[in-house]
Amino acid sequence: MEFAPHNRLEEVLTLAASEPAHRPEFFSELLEATVYVLGHSEEDDASGESSLQAGNGLQLQHWEKPDGHSAIPFFSSLEALQLAVTDEQAFLALPVRTLFDLTRGATLFLNPKLPYGKEFLPQEIEHLLSGEGSSLVQQHILDGGTELKIGIPAEMPAQMIDSLTQLFSKHRNVKRAFLAQIQEPDDDQPHLLIGLDADGDDLEALIQAAGSVATDTQPDDRPIDLCLVSNEQAGISHFLIRHTTPFYERKWGSFLREFKGSGQA
Structure with missing residues (x-):
């Protein structure tokens, strides 16, 4: 269409x-x-x-x-x-x-x-x-007792987003996917965080596949974290869902x- x-x-x-x-x-x-x-x-x-x-x-x-x-x-x-x-x-x-x-x-x-x-x-x-x-540019949140600095990357990794979008379009159980950057107290610089709103029984395989694609397409050598998000959860989930726009949404x-x-x- x-x-x-x-x-x-x-x-x-x-x-x-x-x-x-x-x-x-x-x-x-x-x-x-x-x-x-x-x-x-x-x-x-x-x-x-x-x-x-x-x-x-x-x-x-x-x-x-x-x-x-x-x-x-x-x-x-x-x-x-x-x-x-x-x-x-x-x-x-x-x-x-x-x-x-x-x-x-x-x-x-x-x-x-x-x-x-x-x-x-x-x-x-x-x-x-x-x-x-x-959206918010940056926010401090508590997750598991640890204060984390979470925000939106100044430059979004276009190739990573494109490749992940192609991957998620093949998995009907992926509803949305978010991208942010997160920094722990001991880290010198933030690293990327991918949040998945998904359901089903094969989530571990999905996370592994997404991690592989993200690693192959990341613009630098910083680590990449992946997590599942839920409307009912506070902390990271709340920030991603409420303060960012998903880069992928299932039609x-x-x-x-x-x-x-x-x-x-």
Whole structure:
């Protein structure tokens, strides 16, 4: 499926997918954008498009992912919506800040089924709405009683990211992958850290494969750490999930359905 950008948000989205340097601009453009979400308010117009009025009820559709969890889809343009949804559906045009505020606690997905998109977890949405930005440059965390300095590399290893992306695309159990740098108190300089959000029974083999690819493509001879991340864990997991953007996210195909009993956001 070809995807031609129709606005500045879509332009920086396609750039940010492969180059982290564009991600701050992407988040800035996103928060000022008006997007399109499948659903309806109590007062729809004849064209199928709605605008939200104060006091109106709001019904938003959810898409179910292969892992059984749901996300609210939203789209960066009408053209993007029409690529993802082939049958006639009611939709609303909403400012992103309004959409995020109305759906607090839910997972949202920008441009699902399209070549370029992004999942937004509840904690990331809260962070964006708080005005703190999309990521932190550096943070001190406690992990197992040891204070670690963790942050984002000034220069991302492009070859490593490309090779790891190709590897992870072959493993359906890899949901997301993050890259940061970490420094322990006794280290002279930080080294790279790869965080994997994955499930399944072959995680050890996956970690070994990722470690081999990372070692073969690293830009210098510093050690590389790998770890599994989880939404429920503090420390390293919290930093990677909340304060960084994954360099790899699994695309998911899903079927459209109204959530019974939870369609109102």
